[in-house]
Amino acid sequence: MTESVKTTYKTLSSKVRSLLQGEEGFDVEFKESIASLSNEDLVAFANSPRAGTILIGVKEKKQDGGRSYGIIKGCSVGEESKRKILNKAESCVPPIDVMVIEENTTRTPFYRIEISSGVDKPYSTSGGTYKIREDGKNKALLAGSLLSLFLSKEQDRFVARFRQATDALSKSVGEVRQQLLEELEQIDSALEEIFGSAVNAQDDASEAMGFADETLGTVQHNAERINDLEGLLDICDSNLISLLNHFDLEDERSIRQRRMLLMHARSMIRRQLRENPKLSKTKIISQIQKEYPGLTDSDYTDIFDEVKSAPNKDKY
Secondary structure: OOOOOOOEOOOOOHHHHHHHOOOOEOOEEEEOOHHHOOHHHHHHHHHOOOOEEEEEOEEEEEOOOOOEEEEEOOOOOOHHHHHHHHHHHHOOEOOOOEEEEEEOOOOOOEEEEEEOOOOOOOOEOOOOOOEEEEOOEEEEOOHHHHHHHHHHHHHHHHHHHHHHHHHHHHHHHHHHHHHHHHHHHHHHHHHHHHHHOOOOHHHHHHHHHHHHHHHHHHHHHHHHHHHHHHHHHHHHHHHHHHHHHHOOOOOHHHHHHHHHHHHHHHHHHHHHHHHOOOOOHHHHHHHHHHHOOOOOHHHHHHHHHHHHOOOOOOOO
């Protein structure tokens, strides 16, 4: 964990006060000693979908009514004790990032360990044991859940690499297009200079034609490169969309584009209603569809109804 946070409390932090009043659960566990903390405890929290906390030096006690809470027993704190905890986390596969915090140091000290939901799931012990936190207990990761974690991890990495590759290809297309434009400007300037300052029209014309033939080949070659790159980019985009649909993911670019279309369509509806309040709903929606295609019929209808029913509709 890289963010700067307080790692020592002379008394009890507000979070610990709250945790001690409750019982062990999905995101909290009590341990009486460092020795009772196992690698499986750390693995289980790291594989879970949200962060968790382990209090070392705290015992769970049941009330008469059956409800449990935590009571402070204390444990040895110091660099050696902290290193034991960190060694357990570092021995997991891959190593687990934890934050070790000393609580109640002026009275009965104990440790609070914060474990984030891991970004490199699934995690296991050095012996290959996979656990996950469920219903306040560490449970074995079943084959289906384990496979799902593996696929999710690789899927995210693949999509990120794929997007990076398509972005690089888009940049390459842009650079070639810019190069082509610059070369066309050079051709135009050179031809203008040749014909404008010609003394011998026939010789200059021959020179110009030779220059034009040479540069035309360059232009045509670059145009073919642009077509090839744009074709490859279209294929990449198509494959990316197929992958996103397969894994039920949304493309961030499509989301941004849809938001922009909605914003522009909403603005145009307001303007149409303000300038010509008598225009029918069907007429306005038809105009919006021509101006800003790409949304569904229900999108246009919903936007119109939203603008029309706004409290300050007389102003639009």
